[in-house]
Amino acid sequence: MFDDLYTQLTSRIPYKTLIFVPVALALLMLLLIPNLPLGIEFSGGTSIDVTINKDVSNEEIENLESELSAQGLEDVNIYLKKTVASDKRTLTVETTTQVESEKEEDLIKIIEKYSGRLNKYDSAEAKLSEKPSKDQVSTLAQRLGIDSDDIKYDENENLLKITALELEEDELQSALNYYFESNIAVDVYKGNLVINPISPTLGETFRTQGMKALLIAYILMAFVIFVAFSSDISFEAVALSIGYTALVIILISMNLINNLFAVAGAIVIYLILMIVFIVYKFAVPASAVIAAATCDVIIALGGMSIFGIELKPASLAALLMLIGYSVDSDILLTSRTLKRKVGTINERIDNAMKTGLTMTGTTLMALLTLLIISSMFTQIEILANITSVLLIGLIGDTMTTWFMNAGILKWYLEQPKRKKKKFKFGFSIFSR
Numbered sequence: 001m002f003d004d005l006y007t008q009l010t011s012r013i014p015y016k017t018l019i020f021v022p023v024a025l026a027l028l029m030l031l032l033i034p035n036l037p038l039g040i041e042f043s044g045g046t047s048i049d050v051t052i053n054k055d056v057s058n059e060e061i062e063n064l065e066s067e068l069s070a071q072g073l074e075d076v077n078i079y080l081k082k083t084v085a086s087d088k089r090t091l092t093v094e095t096t097t098q099v100e101s102e103k104e105e106d107l108i109k110i111i112e113k114y115s116g117r118l119n120k121y122d123s124a125e126a127k128l129s130e131k132p133s134k135d136q137v138s139t140l141a142q143r144l145g146i147d148s149d150d151i152k153y154d155e156n157e158n159l160l161k162i163t164a165l166e167l168e169e170d171e172l173q174s175a176l177n178y179y180f181e182s183n184i185a186v187d188v189y190k191g192n193l194v195i196n197p198i199s200p201t202l203g204e205t206f207r208t209q210g211m212k213a214l215l216i217a218y219i220l221m222a223f224v225i226f227v228a229f230s231s232d233i234s235f236e237a238v239a240l241s242i243g244y245t246a247l248v249i250i251l252i253s254m255n256l257i258n259n260l261f262a263v264a265g266a267i268v269i270y271l272i273l274m275i276v277f278i279v280y281k282f283a284v285p286a287s288a289v290i291a292a293a294t295c296d297v298i299i300a301l302g303g304m305s306i307f308g309i310e311l312k313p314a315s316l317a318a319l320l321m322l323i324g325y326s327v328d329s330d331i332l333l334t335s336r337t338l339k340r341k342v343g344t345i346n347e348r349i350d351n352a353m354k355t356g357l358t359m360t361g362t363t364l365m366a367l368l369t370l371l372i373i374s375s376m377f378t379q380i381e382i383l384a385n386i387t388s389v390l391l392i393g394l395i396g397d398t399m400t401t402w403f404m405n406a407g408i409l410k411w412y413l414e415q416p417k418r419k420k421k422k423f424k425f426g427f428s429i430f431s432r
Contacts, residue, residue, distance in 0.1 A: 006346060006353050030302065032301075038311050040095070042206050044201070046097060046195065048092070050192060051088055052090075053088055054089075061080070074096050075095060099195070120193050122164050124169075128153070284412045285409060291400075322389070329397060333356060334405070336352040357398070360397070
């Protein structure tokens with residue numbers, strides 16, 4: 001199916017022109033990254049999770065969103081998640097507004113109109129014929145392992161109200177029957193409301209840690225690539241490069257490199273030293289792989305901005321996965337093109353392209369299937385988030401690998417052979 005695809009493509013479009021297609025796309029996407037929406041884990045805000053046993057229609061969700069926005073909540077996002085193991089569903093409300101504790105009751109009343117009764121904790125109500133004594137309340141509280149203040153009596157309705165982190169209906173029923181010496185009907189309501197406030201400071205911390213993880217993964221990926229394409233390296237070169245890699249990671253983890261320009265400078269110096277220490281002979285192919293992986297991440301981030309996909313821990317994990325997949329496909333192309341000596345350059349690229357596009361095609365189909373299932377049936381938001389980012393990234397990876405990287409390799413191999421000197425240090429710190 002993909003036989004001679006690269007040869008046919010470059011017969012119509014010059015391969016040097018194809019090199020700049022993903023570069024131009026990455027530059028365009030780079031302009032969109034500042035508009036990338038951040039999840040509340042990174043921006044700060046409030047997340048409200050409500051466990052319900054019924055469906056909520058799209059119209060009801062829109063009405064709830066409007067009512068909450070009218071209460072002053074900003075950037076309200078509401079979605080329904082299904083639990084695979086049970087019939088229960090989780091209605092999640094996210095907002096970038098910090099909800100004050102005194103305002104929680106008003107919001108709960110609004111949400112209750114669509115979800116039914118809400119409880120932060122387990123609660124129970126029992127109808128009594130008379131007000132219980134203090135001794136009865138104290139003994140019951142001790143039996144249930146709760147404080148006496150968590151047991152209240154409503155004299156207007158003759159209701160005994162109990163609140164606890166966890167209540168077992170059978171145990172509560174047995175305790176009430178024993179201490180009040182009568183068969184008392186009790187209604188137990190399980191806790192189904194969780195309110196998680198995330199301060200902007202905490203969100204910034206999460207964002208910083210996430211960017212550090214992405215940066216460290218990028219640096220380690222670069223090191224692996226440089227070693228993979230190394231030639232005639234010395235023990236000193238490897239030791240120095242490992243030491244510098246560890247130094248950069250330590251500086252980042254200790255917040256000694258936290259300015260954007262400082263990070264960019266550290267990466268540039270890192271790449272230059274890796275080329276000098278390790279790659280010398282294969283600097284162009286190794287750098288092409290790094291550039292392709294960089295473009296893949298930029299394209300994925302730009303696509304997230306276009307489609308309104310929030311940057312969350314799940315999507316950040318997808319970006320880390322994308323780096324690994326990008327390197328995998330680029331190394332496949334580079335190794336088959338450089339190491340194999342049989343056939344012309346185009347034939348070697350065609351052979352690698354056939355395998356690579358088959359791999360990418362099957363991965364895309366699997367991701368598309370997972371996206372449909374997680375979005376329409378199971379409604380597992382984390383899976384939908386991960387698959388969406390990977391789909392965008394892999395589409396971009398197809399262009400960066402087979403347009404840019406393949407073109408750079410073709411140009412590199414077509415250059416006149418020059419005598420390449422082996423890089424030598426002026427001294428050896430390991431010599432006797």
